[in-house]
Amino acid sequence: MKMHFCIPVSQQRPDALGGRYVLYSVYLDGYLFCRVRYSQLHRWNEQLRRIFGNSLPPFPPKYYLAMTASMADERREQLEQYLQKVTMDPNMLRSDVFMDFLKLVQLDTFSITIKTAALDIFLPDGRNIQIEILTSDTAERVLEVVSHKIGLCQELLGYFGLFLIRFRKEGKLSVMKKLADFELPYVSLRSAGMENCKVGLRKWYMDPSLDSMLMDCTAAVDLIHMQALQDIEQEWAKPTQAQRQKLEALQKEDNQTKFLELSQEVRHYGYLQLDPCTCDYPEPGCGAVLSVGNDEISCCITLPDNQTQEIIFQMSRVKCWKVTFLGTLLDVDGPQRTLNQNLELRFQYSEDSRWQWFVIYTKQAFLLSSCLKKMISEKTVKLAAENPEMKDSSRFPPRKSKIEIAKADCVFGTIKEEDL
Numbered sequence: 001m002k003m004h005f006c007i008p009v010s011q012q013r014p015d016a017l018g019g020r021y022v023l024y025s026v027y028l029d030g031y032l033f034c035r036v037r038y039s040q041l042h043r044w045n046e047q048l049r050r051i052f053g054n055s056l057p058p059f060p061p062k063y064y065l066a067m068t069a070s071m072a073d074e075r076r077e078q079l080e081q082y083l084q085k086v087t088m089d090p091n092m093l094r095s096d097v098f099m100d101f102l103k104l105v106q107l108d109t110f111s112i113t114i115k116t117a118a119l120d121i122f123l124p125d126g127r128n129i130q131i132e133i134l135t136s137d138t139a140e141r142v143l144e145v146v147s148h149k150i151g152l153c154q155e156l157l158g159y160f161g162l163f164l165i166r167f168r169k170e171g172k173l174s175v176m177k178k179l180a181d182f183e184l185p186y187v188s189l190r191s192a193g194m195e196n197c198k199v200g201l202r203k204w205y206m207d208p209s210l211d212s213m214l215m216d217c218t219a220a221v222d223l224i225h226m227q228a229l230q231d232i233e234q235e236w237a238k239p240t241q242a243q244r245q246k247l248e249a250l251q252k253e254d255n256q257t258k259f260l261e262l263s264q265e266v267r268h269y270g271y272l273q274l275d276p277c278t279c280d281y282p283e284p285g286c287g288a289v290l291s292v293g294n295d296e297i298s299c300c301i302t303l304p305d306n307q308t309q310e311i312i313f314q315m316s317r318v319k320c321w322k323v324t325f326l327g328t329l330l331d332v333d334g335p336q337r338t339l340n341q342n343l344e345l346r347f348q349y350s351e352d353s354r355w356q357w358f359v360i361y362t363k364q365a366f367l368l369s370s371c372l373k374k375m376i377s378e379k380t381v382k383l384a385a386e387n388p389e390m391k392d393s394s395r396f397p398p399r400k401s402k403i404e405i406a407k408a409d410c411v412f413g414t415i416k417e418e419d420l
Contacts, residue, residue: 003180004029004366005083008325008339010076022072024079029177029366030325030339031164031192034105041079044101052092057085093182102182103136110191119186121146122165122200124226133186140181146201152219159214160223161204164188167196173234174275177367178204193338203227206293206375207382208270211260225256228263236273236291239266268298272371277362281311288360292371295379313349313358315375321347323365345369 010024024041026033038060045059060078063071092098107114114136120128121142131145139162147157162185164176176197179185185199203224214220231237232247239247243266250259263269271293279288279301287302297313326342343365348355362368 002084034109122198124230139179165200280359317350319348
């Protein structure tokens, strides 16, 4: 699936020879990722093409005459689509040419030199683990270093991820985004422009039953146990009074396995809860708190009369969704390094045998979209396990999920999901 790359704005700059060039502000998951010139991207594409040939998506052509405003906007959109499509190939993502270029533009954009540095990694139990890294180390590399330090089995790294987490008043926290494997955590932390923000280690799967895959690794069990306790403390997971008493007893006995087994029965266990937001259902302007996991979106909606209503959206009935940036970036050099103030996620849902659009206005729209994609990928893996003929992709074409993701353009900050 496509990554959430977008280029909502570009700006002309003077060059050293008295001419002008265009600088593109590239955002990933709503956060400024880098600023880059067309010539840099063009050279990068040529390097990739020498390795991967025609498997690369089309690259916007050069113009040898001055571009009109419409031509410049068309190029911006084409570069946006190129970045989204080129990151869909896992082999390309792991190539040295791909990684080295993205490292360079991240460091250059934020004027960070390559050096040894200390980085604190926040654990769900409130502790920080300090590790020594290079400022150019990717999230994938940093995760390997952290896992080695805490004894996490290497084969289980895919079940965990690094996240930007913001700490708010009274101990409340917000998960802002998951760091992509090729992002540089040291740079991302300093470029986010947010107070009380840390890099945190959390599990990265939406199906709570996948806990069973981690039970043979003590460090993995420790991590998901920590997160279960944190989620209950944050009131993201909602045990009944009877469940809470049993969990407290198991915690006193230090029986992590039994604790996690009982946690599976707790409402919203393993879900990710977003900050309070608004939605257009059952009428515009309703407050909402979203919890996402286990193939569903759970919405606790506050109605105009202050009554609450819980609505469950099953992923099997979601046809498509899109994230739209509703604002305008006027000053690319200013403090605004995120798109998260004016975002909406709308999804098409089958209700009573008809398709209806639902709109959620949340600064965590990109994170929500990432969670929806994660649930789809986990469902696809589960379907493949249940259908052996799907495993041999060389002999059989991949089967589509019941969830069909609409294919569309990315027009000035509008991101729509690609076909599975």
